[in-house]
Amino acid sequence: MxxxxxxxxxxxxxxxxxxxxxxxxxxxxxxxxxxxxxxxxxxxxxxxRSYAQQQSLYHDYVLRYGQETADTLAARPGHSEHQTxxxxxxxxxxxxxxxxxxxxxxxxxxxxxxxxxxxxxxxxxxxxxxxxxxxxxxxxxxxxxxxxxxxxxxxxxxxxxxxxxxxxxxxxxxxxxxxxx
Ligand SMILES: [Zn+2]
Structure with a gap:
């Protein structure tokens, strides 16, 4: 982690x-x-993607699809491989x-x-x-x-x-x- x-x-x-x-x-x-x-x-x-960019992407998915679906589509901020x-x-x-x-x-x-x-x-x-x-x-x-x-x-x-x-x-x-x- x-x-x-x-x-x-x-x-x-x-x-x-x-x-x-x-x-x-x-x-x-x-x-x-x-x-x-x-x-x-x-x-x-x-x-x-920086932490801030991931945060905004994840937040956008939550608004659009709800949290349960968002969690299967994008990592929560601090958990994305893109941040590596x-x-x-x-x-x-x-x-x-x-x-x-x-x-x-x-x-x-x-x-x-x-x-x-x-x-x-x-x-x-x-x-x-x-x-x-x-x-x-x-x-x-x-x-x-x-x-x-x-x-x-x-x-x-x-x-x-x-x-x-x-x-x-x-x-x-x-x-x-x-x-x-
Ligand atoms: Zn990806």
Whole structure:
């Protein structure tokens, strides 16, 4: 857990209109370049978010959908991976299925699922794993974990289908259906 309200990553690098920690930014640029070489245009939608930005996003969701639904859509302030600078929400350049489960079946969604690990990124909130991760399926939310971990997780996933590719299970952590204290 991060020191919630004050945590700011040590180094942030601009990626398109967004920011990521430097090592994640370098990896993300390589990911985008590889996608482009295959005719797939990745859009960086949302990277680093400060505590204040997360607070405002979460608050907005609560107003729109109520707290119960908001908690499945956005992390409470101080609990978001976006505050670490290691997470990036991605989209298609034409905006197809933006932030919806159907994103998984778009060119960028498919590229991320099959190739992201080679660049150190994982789909942090996999399909059907809400009882483990606390989040509904977010095929657009990439978390940078480094090539080594992403590679081992990819291999582990194939031999442990019941764990649904959840990082919690891979790391032997407790399931976290409710991350809220
Ligand atoms: Zn996200």
């Amino acid at each position: 991060l020191a919630p309200s004050t945590y700011v990553p040590p180094t942030l690098t601009r990626v398109s209109t967004e920011r990521l920690r430097s090592e994640a930014a370098t990896a993300f640029n390589a990911f985008v370049k590889a996608a482009k070489a295959g005719g797939v245009n990745v859009r960086a939608v949302s990277g680093y 600078g290691l997470a990036m929400d991605i989209g298609n350049s034409n905006g197809a299925c933006a932030l919806q489960a159907c994103f998984a079946d778009t060119p960028v969604g498919r590229f991320a699922a099959s190739e992201g690990w080679k660049y150190g990124f994982i789909i942090r909130y996999p399909a059907g794993a809400q009882a483990i991760t606390g989040y509904t399926y977010e095929p657009w939310h990439l978390r940078y974990v480094g090539k080594e971990l992403a590679g081992s997780l990819e291999a582990w996933k194939a031999s442990n289908p019941a764990d649904l590719g959840a990082l919690e299970r891979y790391l032997g952590l407790e399931d976290a259906p409710d991350y809220v204290p």
